[in-house]
Amino acid sequence: MGGKKALRNTVYELSPASFERYIEVFGGGGWVLFGIPPDPKVMEVYNDFNSDLTNLYACVKNHTMEFLRQLGFLPLNGRDEFLVLRRFLEGQEFAGTFLAQELELAMHNLPPLEFEELRSLLLERAAPGDVQRAAAFYKVIRYSYGSGCTSFGCQPFDVRKTFHLIWQAADRLANTVIENKDFEALIRQYDRENAFLYCDPPYFMTEDYYEVEFPRQDHVRLRETLAGCQGKWMVSYNDCDYIRGLYEGCHITAVSRINNLAQRYDRGCEFPEVIITNYDPQERKKWGPQQMDLFSAGLLGGETEDGGD
CATH class of the missing domain: 3.40.50.150 (Vaccinia Virus protein VP39)
Structure with a gap:
């Protein structure tokens, strides 16, 4: 709107x-x-x-390579991942049944090294770093219906196809002050x-x-x-x-x-x-x-x- x-x-x-x-x-x-x-x-x-939005642009501008690396991690692109990212942004604990379900999902869809990295992240139950939060927010935008960040859009989309746009955005923001x-x-x-x-x-x-x-x-x-x-x-x-x-x-x-x-x-x-x-x-x-x-x-x-x- x-x-x-x-x-x-x-x-x-x-x-x-x-x-x-x-x-x-x-x-x-x-x-x-x-x-x-x-x-x-x-x-x-x-x-x-919106601090998620300004953090996203700040990370695109100042941490472009790390942001792209985070985006390329866990490209499952489905409703399960969308819900995981939503909980991640909302700061909810990865505990109990939810934690077990997510670990099982990751174990069956990720290579061993990436699974161990995600497992450590889930078990830490810590607040996400700026770049991790920016990557999660970007993927939630891209995966949600109408970019509204509330419901899964049900359309397949590989965020890696937007990497060239992220480079353009980083270059465009080089001399722009970002405020929140x-x-x-x-x-x-x-x-x-x-x-x-x-x-x-x-x-x-x-x-x-x-x-x-x-x-x-x-x-x-x-x-x-x-x-x-x-x-x-x-x-x-x-x-x-x-x-x-x-x-x-x-x-x-x-x-x-x-x-x-x-x-x-x-x-x-x-x-x-x-x-x-x-x-x-x-x-x-x-x-x-x-x-x-x-x-x-x-x-x-x-x-x-x-x-x-």
Whole structure:
């Protein structure tokens, strides 16, 4: 819900004509960030409050080889493994009947050396290391239905086929600051007159789709925080009366995108959204086609494949 793959070109077109720091406050899958080439003149910050997600990107960036090694371990790709990884991420103990079942499963599907490695891991009952946690989280995303991390997708998928995307993601994130902060603290830390803050918060009345809680008062807190910003900001939301009222007085642009969740049964179905800014969203067009900066270069140079949605 709210993924920006289908809307990011619109985000680029309505972005400010010039800025020196770019902050993604609710980074999510990184669709906007990964769709543009890096610019050495622009400071970039990726933030998300989901610690599993920021840990994933930090490990892809800083521990690429070890992350790939962990992904290649135990590629069973089935419901049993999905449940094991879910319990692993939730910090549950591998005890009793569950432990015996998992050891038996591993013994019949792994070579002896790999089985011993997994056996030691299960018996330690310790919190997973950063890279192990990142690999487990990535596999849960890839194996789950709609990347929702809650139910097994029932589709065979070998994560080793995505290794080239992980290398691309590591290269793209090389000079990007990765943060795991509450949105208000992050905005206050990085806001400057030369900043552009892009916010894609959980959509109003669809918060149950997200891992991190975002109650109604957080929508209000975001609006109040942005009201005090020195820099320029953009917020993308689902189009509804409450959000339009909350941001009354700002520039509100109605847009639509393909509804990714409905394509299997209603191809071509679109989802109404709004782009809200504290600046004229047409300023990039007014500057003319000669303006070449971070986002215009991304549009002309084509899309870069996303490393983790």
